[in-house]
Amino acid sequence: MVIGALLVVFAAFGDTAARCSNVSIDLKRLGPPRNQTDVGWCFAYVAADVATYYSGKSVSALDIAANYISKNEITGYSPLQPGLSGDRSRFSSKAGVITGGSLGSALQGAIDRGFCDESQIQSRDSRFFDLPGTTGPPLSTLTTAIYKLDQGYSKAGGTLSEKDCASGFSALRTLFPGADLSAMVAILKRYDNDLSWRKLTDEACIGKRTKLQSNPMVWVNNGNRPSQLADIDRLLNSKNIAAISYDYDHSVHEETTPWWKLWSKPKRTGHGSSVVARRFQNGRCEYLIRNTHGANCDPRFTKQQCSKGYFWLGRDTLKNHLISVTFLKKRP
Numbered sequence: 617m618v619i620g621a622l623l624v625v626f627a628a629f630g631d632t633a634a635r636c637s638n639v640s641i642d643l644k645r646l647g648p649p650r651n652q653t654d655v656g657w658c659f660a661y662v663a664a665d666v667a668t669y670y671s672g673k674s675v676s677a678l679d680i681a682a683n684y685i686s687k688n689e690i691t692g693y694s695p696l697q698p699g700l701s702g703d704r705s706r707f708s709s710k711a712g713v714i715t716g717g718s719l720g721s722a723l724q725g726a727i728d729r730g731f732c733d734e735s736q737i738q739s740r741d742s743r744f745f746d747l748p749g750t751t752g753p754p755l756s757t758l759t760t761a762i763y764k765l766d767q768g769y770s771k772a773g774g775t776l777s778e779k780d781c782a783s784g785f786s787a788l789r790t791l792f793p794g795a796d797l798s799a800m801v802a803i804l805k806r807y808d809n810d811l812s813w814r815k816l817t818d819e820a821c822i823g824k825r826t827k828l829q830s831n832p833m834v835w836v837n838n839g840n841r842p843s844q845l846a847d848i849d850r851l852l853n854s855k856n857i858a859a860i861s862y863d864y865d866h867s868v869h870e871e872t873t874p875w876w877k878l879w880s881k882p883k884r885t886g887h888g889s890s891v892v893a894r895r896f897q898n899g900r901c902e903y904l905i906r907n908t909h910g911a912n913c914d915p916r917f918t919k920q921q922c923s924k925g926y927f928w929l930g931r932d933t934l935k936n937h938l939i940s941v942t943f944l945k946k947r948p
Contacts, residue, residue, distance in 0.1 A: 631931060636901035639852050640893035643906075645669050646857075649925030650677060650739065651910030653754040656716040657681045658888035661908040662859045662942075663723040664739070665890050667731050669857045670828055670944060678739035678791065679732040679817045684722040686814035719859055719888050720836040720942045727834065730825030737820050738791050761787040762804075766812050769805040792820040832944040844941045845931070848891050848903070851943055858891040860905075863937040870933045872916040886939060892926070901931035 646668055652661050660681035667675040739755075765784030768776035776784075788800050796819070803815045837844050844860075851858040864887035873880070893904035905927050913922035921928055 631896065631899065631901040633896045636894060636896040636931070637853075638893075638895045639855070640904070641669070641852070641855050641857055643892060645672065646890075646892075646906070647674060649906055649910055650908060651912070652677075652908045654756050655681075655754075655759070658908045659717045659719040659722050659861075660684065661739070662719055662888040662890055663726060665906065666723060666857055666859050666942075666944065667726060667828070670832075671731060671826065673731070673826065674734040675726075675731045676734045676737040676739050676817075676821075679737045679821065680722055680726045681717075681739075682737075682813040682817040683725050683729055684717050686812070687810040688814065689811065716886065716888075719861055720834050720940070723859070723942065723944075724834040727828060727832070730827045732817065732821035732825055736792070736794055736824060737817055738793060758787040758791055762791070762816075763809060765801075766804045766807075766809050769801075770808045770812075788816075792816065795820040828944075830946060833947050835943055835945045837941040837943075838939075841935045841938050844938045845935055847941045847943065848934075849894070852891065852894050856943065859888065859942040860891055860934075861886060861888050861939040861942070862934065863887075863939065864889075867929055867933055867937045868914055868916050870936065871921065871929060872918075891934075895928075902928045903931065903934055905929055 646665055650661050650664070652658055657677065661677040663680050664675045664677035667680075761780070761783040764780050765776065765788075768780060785797065785801075788795070788797060792800060795816075799819050800816055803819060804812055807815050837847050848858045848860070863884050865882040865885045869882050889908065890906040891903050892906050895902050895904070907925050907927065909925060911924045913925065913927065917927055
């Protein structure tokens with residue numbers, strides 16, 4: 617492990633200012649980092665960032681998640697990313713069941729369907745979407761309340777308590793502030809959980825979906841890591857956003873742990889984020905990562921490494937733990 621750490625150090629000396637120019641995309645087009653709270657929808661939140669950046673409109677992450685996770689009456693389910701597991705109907709009464717998915721598939725599905733604005737379907741940070749223990753409930757509290765309402769309506773002989781009804785109606789108003797509540801309830805009564813979330817988001821965004829004018833295709837680079845880094849650099853150089861899947865915990869561990877303690881390895885965790893800037897500092901090339909937990913920073917980072925939901929990763933660290941790079945390209 618010591619030899620591996622030394623190789624990382626020696627590789628860093630290969631970075632030069634000429635090879636690593638300072639560049640940043642326009643972060644004002646994205647707004648502050650959003651907060652997925654306690655649901656595994658990083659893929660949808662990153663896809664929403666990509667769509668927001670290209671469309672100039674604040675695209676709803678919850679709408680993208682609902683489209684990906686729900687069953688389509690014609691096409692069935694979207695494909696799962698290899699290696700993921702869990703109940704396919706993942707709007708559930710248990711937060712832990714609301715798991716992740718394929719960033720590329722979710723983004724392509726959203727492009728084909730059209731995007732809904734955040735004002736119609738809420739998923740951005742607010743007092744409703746703070747981390748547990750702060751001012752409001754986590755997102756799963758709201759999705760669970762709607763799930764229970766759906767289950768009570770759709771199950772034969774199902775019953776709903778007054779509390780479940782009140783919580784479910786409140787959650788519907790929170791997540792879909794402009795929708796007709798009676799129409800939303802009618803959907804829950806007619807469709808089971810596999811279909812209802814897609815129907816709810818269609819109702820909330822009825823007649824207001826927008827599509828990207830250029831109708832680009834989604835490209836996912838699952839190849840070797842040097843080519844993935846080359847894609848990231850090319851996108852940044854052209855002031856475009858790069859969406860990545862990567863091993864988050866190993867990346868943070870490598871950045872924040874002294875070299876003599878690197879032998880201790882955390883559990884591998886797949887995560888999605890966006891790469892939004894690059895710089896040359898302290899003799900190495902670094903990339904600015906936009907996370908999906910609002911303004912929160914991983915406590916392992918120092919204030920110099922992470923601020924307001926953005927953190928820096930060294931080029932070699934990112935290269936070591938990349939899984940895929942997702943981006944938009946013009947159709948041939």
